[in-house]
Amino acid sequence: xxxxxILGRLRAALGAPxxxxxxxxxxxxxxxALAVDLDxxxxxxxxxxxxxxRCGDADIARxxxxxxxxxxxxxxxxxxxxxxxxxxxxxxxxxLPAARIAALDGVVxxxxxxxxxTGTVVLDGAPDQGRRIxxxxxxxxxCVLRTDQVVATVPDAVARLDPHRPLTWISGPSATxxxxxNRVEGVHGPRNLHVIIVA
Numbered sequence: 001x002x003x004x005x006i007l008g009r010l011r012a013a014l015g016a017p018x019x020x021x022x023x024x025x026x027x028x029x030x031x032x033a034l035a036v037d038l039d040x041x042x043x044x045x046x047x048x049x050x051x052x053x054r055c056g057d058a059d060i061a062r063x064x065x066x067x068x069x070x071x072x073x074x075x076x077x078x079x080x081x082x083x084x085x086x087x088x089x090x091x092x093x094x095x096l097p098a099a100r101i102a103a104l105d106g107v108v109x110x111x112x113x114x115x116x117x118t119g120t121v122v123l124d125g126a127p128d129q130g131r132r133i134x135x136x137x138x139x140x141x142x143c144v145l146r147t148d149q150v151v152a153t154v155p156d157a158v159a160r161l162d163p164h165r166p167l168t169w170i171s172g173p174s175a176t177x178x179x180x181x182n183r184v185e186g187v188h189g190p191r192n193l194h195v196i197i198v199a
Contacts, residue, residue: 031159034152037116038197041150044119048172050193057198060144061085064108067142067194071105074138076130079108083144093134101133106140107190112167114150114195115157119172121145121195122157124165132168141190143170146198 042052053063065085072089084090110128114121121143123129135141151157174189
């Protein structure tokens, strides 16, 4: 009896049922809304503490040599060998165990797409990018990106990507902050990200 009394008082206080709210406007900016600006990508990447190198296709190996010369690096199975100088000892990832990958000095990969507006590089696990683990354990990640892979916005990137592939979105080196906002790098990924933009 008291339950019905309480519910009756609540119904009386609330009054007549209100109509459902109208759908909110969904005029989102879609793909193709902005032009690609490579300088914006470079600014964002630099702001995130990544190192950006701009060069031609013939100079990729020279830049990799500057960054990783004399070191051992893991490479995905179909990375173009012309990107690797003789000074770098490439260890192909043929399902290497995590401990072996973590012991290597770096990784060299290609990319699927990059977003200028957010300074984000996206990997999709293609044979020239490899398994996600090889880009998370080594301390240095060198990522080679062609200018035709750069898009203006996230919707442009999503339109190019296959949602069924293992996507890794990278915005600068791995970093986190504690409660006092002290930045710590390398907690869950490489401390050093080098992006080679190939014109």
